[in-house]
Amino acid sequence: MSSTDNWDDESDPDALLPTADDWLRLAELRESFLAAEGGRAADSYWRSRRDFELYDATFAARIGWKWDAVLRELTLRGRVPSGATLVDWGCGTGIATRRVVASVPGIQHVHLCDRSKQATWFARDALATHHPKLKITLHAPAADEPIDILLASHVVGELAPEALEELLALAARARFVIFVEAGSRPVSRALGAVRERLLPSFDVLAPCTHSASCGLLAAGREQDWCHFFARPPAEAFTSAFWRRFSDELGIDLRALPYAFVALARRGEPLPPRGTRVLGRPRLLKGRALLECCDASGVATRTLFERDAKPLFKRLDRSGELLLADVRSEGERIVEFHSLAGD
Numbered sequence: 001m002s003s004t005d006n007w008d009d010e011s012d013p014d015a016l017l018p019t020a021d022d023w024l025r026l027a028e029l030r031e032s033f034l035a036a037e038g039g040r041a042a043d044s045y046w047r048s049r050r051d052f053e054l055y056d057a058t059f060a061a062r063i064g065w066k067w068d069a070v071l072r073e074l075t076l077r078g079r080v081p082s083g084a085t086l087v088d089w090g091c092g093t094g095i096a097t098r099r100v101v102a103s104v105p106g107i108q109h110v111h112l113c114d115r116s117k118q119a120t121w122f123a124r125d126a127l128a129t130h131h132p133k134l135k136i137t138l139h140a141p142a143a144d145e146p147i148d149i150l151l152a153s154h155v156v157g158e159l160a161p162e163a164l165e166e167l168l169a170l171a172a173r174a175r176f177v178i179f180v181e182a183g184s185r186p187v188s189r190a191l192g193a194v195r196e197r198l199l200p201s202f203d204v205l206a207p208c209t210h211s212a213s214c215g216l217l218a219a220g221r222e223q224d225w226c227h228f229f230a231r232p233p234a235e236a237f238t239s240a241f242w243r244r245f246s247d248e249l250g251i252d253l254r255a256l257p258y259a260f261v262a263l264a265r266r267g268e269p270l271p272p273r274g275t276r277v278l279g280r281p282r283l284l285k286g287r288a289l290l291e292c293c294d295a296s297g298v299a300t301r302t303l304f305e306r307d308a309k310p311l312f313k314r315l316d317r318s319g320e321l322l323l324a325d326v327r328s329e330g331e332r333i334v335e336f337h338s339l340a341g342d
């Protein structure tokens with residue numbers, strides 16, 4: 001890193017308090033992300049260090065809550081990746097790395113990669129504050145350097161085909177890969193296609209309970225997409241800051257949809273185990289419709305309240321990890337043994 005690769009101003013994280021202009025800028029940034037996802041933006045949307053401060057305190061914080069849900073699921077399933085070298089591709093302010101480093105022990109070297117070098121500076125500074133001993137490099141590893149864990153967060157949807165190939169080439173070298181993305185249909189289906197590309201060399205750690213082709217990419221399921229809902233922390237509903245965020249940007253804080261896939265390089269095959277319930281159960285009177293995914297594909301099953309009273313009460317809780325050994329008779333679920341450690 002050269003001595004010029006740095007900020008020339010001193011930032012004060014306590015000075016964030018967004019002004020009216022800041023809220024407008026956040027709305028503009030959000031538009032830019034959506035435009036980029038729709039293939040309508042070619043260049044970087046970042047303009048200033050203030051952009052990163054605002055983003056990190058708001059959109060990135062929400063992305064952090066999604067990473068919390070993913071890491072919780074991997075932990076509950078006993079499938080947390082490990083390794084010393086981590087690459088965060090399209091790192092932005094580095095929220096994904098910060099969450100992973102906080103819950104995966106043993107990481108020593110982090111590569112922060114982004115087409116915006118200012119983003120990598122911000123990510124580096126934020127990471128180093130809490131982890132001063134980490135080695136941090138602001139570019140991708142050279143061809144002969146190992147990659148233990150590759151992260152990509154909220155970037156797949158905005159990549160041109162060549163950039164996606166670049167990311168997939170890095171993923172192909174990694175021992176573990178985790179992608180966390182927006183829970184929208186186009187982005188989730190794009191992630192499904194990435195999963196298919198990596199399957200020949202990887203097993204799926206989560207959310208799938210199998211490493212077969214994705215049942216939602218099957219013919220006739222074009223309108224469906226794999227996604228989940230994370231549970232925001234209490235502060236999202238109690239703090240004046242988040243209320244203002246919700247009012248200013250028209251974002252419903254209760255809904256935090258995300259899509260993800262975590263993969264491990266093929267080794268000992270992971271035995272397929274259980275059924276993962278996708279999206280949100282559809283609650284009807286006395287019964288619920290569950291989108292059940294397993295190695296045989298995705299099928300809608302009915303859970304009757306009288307068959308599973310305590311479970312039924314939890315079905316409308318956002319962020320509930322529904323992973324179970326399920327036995328069905330026809331479309332009716334007759335046994336649902338949770339594997340989610342609850």
Ligand SMILES: C[S@@+](CC[C@H](N)C(=O)[O-])C[C@H]1O[C@@H](n2cnc3c(N)ncnc32)[C@H](O)[C@@H]1O
Binds near residue numbers: 094096113115119158
């Ligand atoms: C929506 S932001 C997400 C940032 C971060 N990963 C997160 O989850 O908060 C997408 C990031 O990807 C970066 N990006 C977009 N296209 C890229 C490319 N072709 N190569 C590297 N980074 C790219 C952008 O500069 C931006 O920082």
